[in-house]
Amino acid sequence: MAPILHCVRHAQGEHNKGGDAYLIHDPRLTEAGIAECKALESRFPYQSSIELIVSSPLRRAVQTALCSFQPAINRGVKIVVLPELQETSDVACDTGSEVSKLEEEFGGIVGPQGKVVDLSLLDENWHVKRGRFAPSSNAIIARARDARKWLKARPEKEVAVVSHGGFLHYFTQDWTGIGEEEHASAWENCDFRSYEFTVTDGDSDGDATLVETHASRAARGVADQRIPTKEEQHAYYLRTMEMWERRGFQNPLKLNEVFGT
Template sequence: MPKIVHCIRHGQSTFNAHFAETGEDPMHFDAPLTELGLRQVTERAQELRRHPYELVITTPLTRAIQTTLGLFGDHPAAPPIHVECLHREHLASSCDVGRAPAQLMRDFPHLSFEHLAEVWWHHEGEMDPRGFVCEPGHIFEGRVNEFRRWLVERPERMIAVVGHGTFFGQLTGQYLGNCEVAVLEL
């Protein structure tokens, strides 16, 4: 029996809304969802209720956590939610810079962040003029492959993964819109 993974991109973030209008990075670090993003999550949640997920995996970026809680907070299967930084977004914009686990715990006290490093996003290398370090392509590609292997090794057969557009594009070959779902069979 194949392992089924639903890759779900987060709802619209403040970064997404600003970038769509201007084409410029608005410097929204760890951007949260917009009102539209919250509505997208509510609409998608109804469709996902019919799937018997055994595990939900989310990145520690706020927009993904908000999406995860909106989609699965009252899911009938009550799948456990695991926070994992391996499938975080490719760090190329301000919204992809995360926050320390202690800050995340204050905002989302019912989730576990203790296993994360203090700085769990890419931070090695030269800082760009915007004030953060962009992730080189080869490191990003290696991380995508590592996450795929990590998923394969998981015992669960039905998994929901909430994450990000560029990462899922590399993982599935399909670029997802906000709150869109791609099915990956492993």
Template sequence: MNMDVAQSGLFPLQRCKIVHLLRHAQGIHNVEGEKDHSAYMSPEFFDAHLTPLGWNQVDNLRKQVKACGLSGKIELVITSPLLRTMQTAVGVFGGESCTDGVNIPPLMVENTGHSGRPAISSLNCPPFLAVERCRERLVENDEDVLWKADVREANEEIAARGVKFIDWLWTRKEKEIAIVSHSAFLFYTLQAFGGDCHPIVKEEISRYFGNCELRSMVLVDRSLLGSETSSCNYPGKISHADEKLARKEKTYLN
């Protein structure tokens, strides 16, 4: 394929989804890991919470998604079940702070993860779903389906898990989905895509995510994994029965 020639393509809208990929904001493990990379392997930081800087990153991104209208388009937020991703997901896409007199269950209670933050409401926001398959590779719970004794998940295993997760998205009816996950999961999953694109596009797809970085992509169903039909396609003609009925009505009116 000549990558210097425009390679435009078309694809049926009903076989596409828009996914907004987001890495969690800065966690306490990121701070310690920058000092000593081995800290990432410490059980102490397995379920790290966000730092004050991480919460500032969340607040800034929340303003951005509201300003650009994205917050009103997202139909579902999927998050890793770890604390730092759930804090990021709720902080960015959740409702406003809870107020007295409004009897709505909170998405996040006050001071979750020693955050010092007020509770966040579930009012006027999309549904949230914590999914094990998009979590970080460091797993220590022996009841976890992804756990292996004394074995850290290999990069190839992360990629395979990520591809299965992407395929699973086609079982969902939502067309525009936010996914909040981790650097390794996002990086190695996206490495599996873009091989048929220009190298610059491939790099745009698979480059490393910074803390609280959001990137939006179109997901295409090339293998009919989904079974969606278009809600806006129109055949442009009436049926034979409708045509006969129209003739009868015309005769009656005459």
């Protein structure tokens, strides 16, 4: 049976301060971000049930995983770093570091079961924003699908997934809640939502579609809201792509691919 996924956006990074902070390469968490992680640690109700933590390789995501899930890590849960979970754009703050630098920073952290952070899925070009990691919609759609399929095949029953405000919209295929121009994502720092895998119309080819759990929707106060249709999600997606293109976050090629139309 496929696992339940508890998806988390990273805590505040140095690049979230505004101005030209987005030019910081692969930024770390701020002191406020670390405090956000501690608050998440306290309110996250699945510390005793998650069996794996999967993180984007960007520093702020790995730090969030380490700071937010210490109760799970202390009982032996490991962090697997998955390159597909990295953020969408090719600006400096969304461009990762070489494996050797990540190994130097995170590879020596040891828990009850040995090394805590597993970097073995990263190749030497994971941080190069070309090909499957290019900042274009068709590339991001493909890697979001790959990430869902990889996670769907995991043997664990519950998995925490730490990623980014832009990529989590692709990953969950939910484009609601993106409002004003200055808010590029409906996910706030350290937001978390829980999802189950489901088979829906058009998913017979194993697209690994996710649906947010009722408990998760209730916790964020949207349980009584109607779930958008596929056509409505398509419209939200196109609107978001237009805004992201204006802001230089990505090149939205082949806009209809996300909905298979």
